[in-house]
Amino acid sequence: MLVDMSVATTERTDDFPAEGLSISAAAQSTGLSIDTLRYYEREGLILRAPGRSASGQRRYDERDLAWIGTLLMLRKTGMPIRDIRAFVGLYLVDGSEPERMAILTAHRERVLADLREVQDHLVAIDRKISYYEKVVSPQ
Amino acid sequence: MLVDMSVATTERTDDFPAEGLSISAAAQSTGLSIDTLRYYEREGLILRAPGRSASGQRRYDERDLAWIGTLLMLRKTGMPIRDIRAFVGLYLVDGSEPERMAILTAHRERVLADLREVQDHLVAIDRKISYYEKVVSPQ
DNA sequence: ATGGACCCTAGAGTGCACTCCAGGTCAAAT
DNA sequence: ATTTGACCTGGAGTGCACTCTAGGGTCCAT
Structure with a gap:
């Protein structure tokens, strides 16, 4: 079973x-x-x-x-795993809250930058798709 | 020089x-x-x-x-490189425009899904940061 | 008491996207 | 004439994040 x-x-x-x-x-x-x-x-x-x-x-x-x-x-x-390990390790360090916060805010900035980059490329993808829309079924 | x-x-x-x-x-x-x-x-x-x-x-x-x-x-x-190669290869195939468009629209969907996922995690990061803001400098 | 589902550890293997290296060519500067 | 810097090729090496394997244990239903 x-x-x-x-x-x-x-x-x-x-x-x-x-x-x-x-x-x-x-x-x-x-x-x-x-x-x-x-x-x-x-x-x-x-x-x-x-x-x-x-x-x-x-x-x-x-x-x-x-x-x-x-x-x-x-x-x-x-x-990356390495950075996560470093962040996690701070939980064992008393009073490391400011450092943990700094890591998170720095990471947040990177994520926002990545997001913006992907969004920009997405616009290019959309443009290319609408080009094909015109070419594939004109009207 | x-x-x-x-x-x-x-x-x-x-x-x-x-x-x-x-x-x-x-x-x-x-x-x-x-x-x-x-x-x-x-x-x-x-x-x-x-x-x-x-x-x-x-x-x-x-x-x-x-x-x-x-x-x-x-x-x-x-x-991935492999998929880009497949897409690129279609430029050598006459009349492959519909297929190329299909690849792009499928990719677009994946990108949007990824974007949403990252944005959701970003919200969690923001929450964690504001928790630390309270803990680190209360008031 | 046996088969099978699930779990364990230590360690090896994989796939991906680069990145580096050795050994060589070439053109311009000294 | 030689040095220097940028470039070439084929192939090896790297770092990352898993993912898999071998060999073994436990528990439960048949």
Whole structure:
């Protein structure tokens, strides 16, 4: 029989299994792969490693998932693993809040610049598409 | 003496040297590296290879730069080299305009989706920054 | 007690997009 | 004549972020 370890059979996403989620369930819920979840942990991005079941399997609770959400926020906006590790490391340093904020604001600027660049190129794509619209079905 | 082969000594960007630009000038003008320019050519992204000087050096004219601009438009919006090559190849196929348009519109959708995703994550970054603003300098 | 789904670790492998290197040519400057 | 700088080619190397593999454990249903 296939044991259902996945997120939730019903759509009640809000009640969280007290035992925590298995790695495959955490993968489903975060959109990361199982391998990537373990990789991030090895790379030191998961400050507070998830708990373990009696048999040594990872169990993710809501805090774990929220933290992975933070990683995703940085990663999906193009921050390299190395930089994320540096940022994460500051959580171990008392009074590093100003530094963490500085990293975030600097990153924010980069993201905005990237966004602007992509948007500009998108305009060019749109122009090219409308050229083809004219050529392909004139009128 | 150091010969100035770069873009233009003056700011008159519009008059284009009749001999065309050297690869280093083309690199400066496109923002790509010399190596990347040659790499794109090898990878078949440069349909009409640039002309050559008497001694076999590449000379880029305005059409060449415009084409590289198209490559940049696709590349900077995340299209893989492989896909760009496929798109570019269609320029050799008569009547492939509908297909080229389809590729562009599909790509456009992906770019828009990426953009939305990044923008969503940006909101999360902003939230985190304003949290730190409160923590770092309360009031 | 066996099969199978799921998990574990350590470490190797992959794909991508460059980027660099060695060894050579050429033209202009000294 | 030689040095210098920019360029050439073919091919090797790099960095990144995963992704996969081998070999093994645990738990549960048949």
